[in-house]
Amino acid sequence: MTASKFWTLITFLLVAAIVISGIFIWTRYSRSQPIEIPLSSGQEFQGEICIAGAVNNPGFYPLTAEDSLADIIQAAGGTTSNADLSQIKLNIPETGKEYEPQKIDINRAEVWLLKALPGIRDVRAEAIVNYRCQNGPFRNINELIKVEGIGPTTYENIKHLVTVAE
Numbered sequence: 001m002t003a004s005k006f007w008t009l010i011t012f013l014l015v016a017a018i019v020i021s022g023i024f025i026w027t028r029y030s031r032s033q034p035i036e037i038p039l040s041s042g043q044e045f046q047g048e049i050c051i052a053g054a055v056n057n058p059g060f061y062p063l064t065a066e067d068s069l070a071d072i073i074q075a076a077g078g079t080t081s082n083a084d085l086s087q088i089k090l091n092i093p094e095t096g097k098e099y100e101p102q103k104i105d106i107n108r109a110e111v112w113l114l115k116a117l118p119g120i121r122d123v124r125a126e127a128i129v130n131y132r133c134q135n136g137p138f139r140n141i142n143e144l145i146k147v148e149g150i151g152p153t154t155y156e157n158i159k160h161l162v163t164v165a166e
Contacts, residue, residue: 051076052102054083059116103163106144107137117158124149138164 049063049072056077063072069088073079104113106128114125124147131147132138141162144150 054080056080057112103161105165106141106162107132107164117161119154119157120150124154140164 047063048060050058050060051072052058055073056079058076061072061075079085104117106114109128111122111125111129114120114128115122117125120128127148127150128144135146138144141159141164142155144158144162145152145155
């Protein structure tokens with residue numbers, strides 16, 4: 001056997017091994033199988049999780065190590081009819097890093113979403129929607145002070161959580 005035939009045979013065997021290994025790994029990997037993500041090893045975990053997107057009641061919910069994804073989605077009122085469960089995303093912030101919360105557009109938010117703001121309950125949320133219906137869209141967030149029941153203190157507590165989309 002000549003040297004060129006030997007190296008051709010070795011190359012062929014290596015390529016075959018790589019292809020067979022790739023096929024084996026591909027068949028063992030299944031996207032439909034759940035991935036288990038342990039929250040912490042041996043430590044009790046308790047915190048809060050923000051559920052947003054295509055759920056019936058987006059917001060912050062308590063979270064413990066025993067909670068499953070199904071438990072968390074159920075706490076948020078379940079998914080809406082147009083939810084794409086293949087696109088679930090999890091964001092875990094780094095320690096000591098501040099993340100900007102998603103802001104609520106006061107020109108589009110419904111009463112149930114406005115009630116998620118600190119200090120805003122049924123009456124104030126409805127007052128925001130009524131003000132918007134009677135006076136047109138808010139031009140800036142400072143106009144919230146004109147809404148009945150929202151004073152400077154309430155405004156200061158929510159101004160970093162609201163926006164007026166352009």
